[in-house]
Amino acid sequence: MMKTIKYLSLMYFFWGMASAMVFTLLPIFIVEDLHGTMSQFGFIEGLVVFLSFLSKLCVGFLIDIYRKRIKILYIGTISTIISKILVACSGSLLFVIIAKSIDRLAKGLRHAPVDAIFASLTNKKGYIYSYRYSINIAGSFTGSLLTSLLVLQFGHQFRIIFVLACIPTIIAYYILRNKITYKDENYTPIIKRSNWRVSHIRYLPKEYWEFLILVALMMLNRFSEGFITLKAKSILPASQLSHIPLYIGIYELFIVITAIPMGLLSDKINKYIVILFGLISLITADIFGIFANSNISLIMIYILCGIHMGATHGILSSIIAKIAPVELIGTAFALYYGTDGIVLLIANNLAGSIGQVINRYTNLPITSGPFIMGTITTTIAIVYTSILIRRHNNRLTEA
Numbered sequence: 001m002m003k004t005i006k007y008l009s010l011m012y013f014f015w016g017m018a019s020a021m022v023f024t025l026l027p028i029f030i031v032e033d034l035h036g037t038m039s040q041f042g043f044i045e046g047l048v049v050f051l052s053f054l055s056k057l058c059v060g061f062l063i064d065i066y067r068k069r070i071k072i073l074y075i076g077t078i079s080t081i082i083s084k085i086l087v088a089c090s091g092s093l094l095f096v097i098i099a100k101s102i103d104r105l106a107k108g109l110r111h112a113p114v115d116a117i118f119a120s121l122t123n124k125k126g127y128i129y130s131y132r133y134s135i136n137i138a139g140s141f142t143g144s145l146l147t148s149l150l151v152l153q154f155g156h157q158f159r160i161i162f163v164l165a166c167i168p169t170i171i172a173y174y175i176l177r178n179k180i181t182y183k184d185e186n187y188t189p190i191i192k193r194s195n196w197r198v199s200h201i202r203y204l205p206k207e208y209w210e211f212l213i214l215v216a217l218m219m220l221n222r223f224s225e226g227f228i229t230l231k232a233k234s235i236l237p238a239s240q241l242s243h244i245p246l247y248i249g250i251y252e253l254f255i256v257i258t259a260i261p262m263g264l265l266s267d268k269i270n271k272y273i274v275i276l277f278g279l280i281s282l283i284t285a286d287i288f289g290i291f292a293n294s295n296i297s298l299i300m301i302y303i304l305c306g307i308h309m310g311a312t313h314g315i316l317s318s319i320i321a322k323i324a325p326v327e328l329i330g331t332a333f334a335l336y337y338g339t340d341g342i343v344l345l346i347a348n349n350l351a352g353s354i355g356q357v358i359n360r361y362t363n364l365p366i367t368s369g370p371f372i373m374g375t376i377t378t379t380i381a382i383v384y385t386s387i388l389i390r391r392h393n394n395r396l397t398e399a
Contacts, residue, residue, distance in 0.1 A: 005121060007179045008114055009132045012138035014168040014175075015110065016078065020143025020252070021165035022087055023102075024245045025151070025158045026096075027226035028233060031178050033158070037074055042352015045226055049098040050345035055108025057341065060116075060334025069113035070182065076109025080168045088162035112333060115184060115314075119321040119329045129321070130263025130314035134256045141252035143168070148245035180347055204332060207323050210388060214275075215316065216383055220344035220377035221282060223351040223370055224249070228305070231289060232298050233369040243295075251302035251309075258310025265316050269320075270392050272273070277386045280309030283378040288366065289371030347373075 030036040059072055071079065072294050083103035090096045118128065143165075150161045225248070232244050266274045285304035316336075324332035355369025364372075 001391065004180060004182045005118070005132070007245075008117065009135040010112075011077075011172045011175050012136035013134060013142075014137040014172040016139030017143035017146070018080070018084060018168040018172075020140040020245075020248070021147050021168070022084060022162055023143055023226070024147050024229070024248050025161060026100075028231045028244075028355070029158050030093065030096060031230070033156075034071075034090070034093055034096065038092060039352045039356070041226060042223075042348050042350075044097055045223070045348040045352070047097065047345065048104040050341045051101050051104045051108075052339050054103045054110075056236060057108075057334045057338035059108055059112035060330045061332035061333075063113060063116050069116055069179070073107055073113045073176060074242055076106045076111075076113075077169070077173045079103075079106035081110060081166055081173065082106075084162065084166045084169055087100060088159045095108045106150050108337070112330070112337065115317060115333050116330050118317075121182075121332075127260065127263040127267055129318045130266075130310075133314040134259035134310070137252045137259070139168070141249050141256060142244045144249035146197070146251060148243075148249070151245065180202075183242040200328060201209060201335070203325060204328060204335075205323055208320070208332060211319055211323065212335065212389070214272075214342050214381065214384055214388060215339050217337060217381035218275075218279070218312070218335065218378065220347045221286070221374035221381070222340075222344060223374070224394065225305070225348045227351055227367070227370045228289070228301055231292060231371075233303070234365060234367045235293060235298060236295070242328045246304050247298060251306040254303050254306030254308040255313075258307050261297065262311045263314050263318070266318065270389055271315050271319055271386055272385055272389045272392060274315055275312050276382065278308045278315075279378055279382045279385060281305075281311065282308040283375055283382065284323075286378060287372040290368045290375070292368075347377075358397040 015360050027041060030041050030227075036044075079102060083099055084107055086099035086102060087096070088097050118132065119325060147161060150164065155159050199286070228251075229244055229248070232275075236243060252383055262274050262278075285301050285308065288300045288304065292301060293299055320332050320336055321329065350373055351370035355366035358364055358372055359366045360371045377395045
């Protein structure tokens with residue numbers, strides 16, 4: 001069991017590394033090389049994130065119906081390699097949309113089966129999910145540092161870096177092909193394929209639907225990290241372009257530092273208390289983002305966002321694994337992904353356009369818009385999380 005978990009986590013390391021080599025530079029590539037606007041960038045990010053979670057939603061249902069986790073994982077891994085090549089070939093915004101859409105669809109094909117495998121092997125512990133996430137971010141951190149060095153070497157020739165990003169994805173495929181021993185036959189579902197129905201959603205407990213509302217509120221402030229990159233670009237001089245991947249590396253480093261301790265803590269106390277801590281970190285980052293005008297304020301944004309992701313991302317998955325029935329685990333993750341996708345589609349489009357409205361009526365720059373929106377939505381999420389903590393405590397008292 002642990003061997004499978006370790007190798008799957010190692011695949012996440014190389015996936016994260018490859019993604020960092022592309023997406024730390026892609027916002028600048030879109031705006032400068034392809035002459036896209038911030039609104040167009042927001043639309044692209046919203047669309048591709050929606051497609052990512054839509055694919056996870058569909059795959060989550062298919063996992064419970066057809067039980068072909070490993071085969072789906074193969075398709076997702078191969079699609080990831082193809083998408084990196086297509087990004088390097090992009091010559092227009094339309095081509096970027098196609099390439100990124102394939103990459104995000106591939107992400108859904110990778111993550112949904114791995115989530116289901118982890119749920120069947122890990123006893124639903126927050127620590128294991130946080131461990132996997134920290135390994136993934138460690139890969140992103142490594143990719144960000146490597147990207148910074150490659151920018152110094154190749155300058156603005158981003159396409160070369162995008163091609164080199166194929167190498168980690170090929171390594172991930174090798175691990176899947178030669179090291180993963182998990183077999184779909186090991187999985188014995190309670191609901192048989194012929195008996196599965198969409199109507200089985202009603203068997204998900206009330207606590208799950210309460211959790212899903214919180215997810216929707218949180219995702220309104222989970223707009224693309226690319227907006228932070230654009231904020232950094234508006235502050236830093238052109239000579240410090242190579243610093244941006246380093247800042248993203250700081251963000252990823254704090255995710256790694258935070259994730260495992262928060263996962264261990266969540267196994268001992270109410271998980272929603274840990275999420276509340278993450279939300280407080282996020283709203284503090286938003287406040288810095290509104291008024292950021294120096295390197296120090298940029299670093300604080302990345303640090304606080306890293307703490308937020310480390311304290312919440314793995315915990316959300318562990319909550320699903322804990323409260324969802326075993327025979328509906330794929331369905332529960334599917335609805336989670338679908339909620340993420342729909343809300344993030346809205347959030348990224350709003351984040352891309354709200355800055356222009358803010359700039360029209362205030363002296364704040366366009367790049368402050370997403371953070372103003374985030375401050376409002378995170379405040380609501382904090383209030384709702386406090387309500388969930390109280391409900392959880394009442395359930396324990398009644399029990």
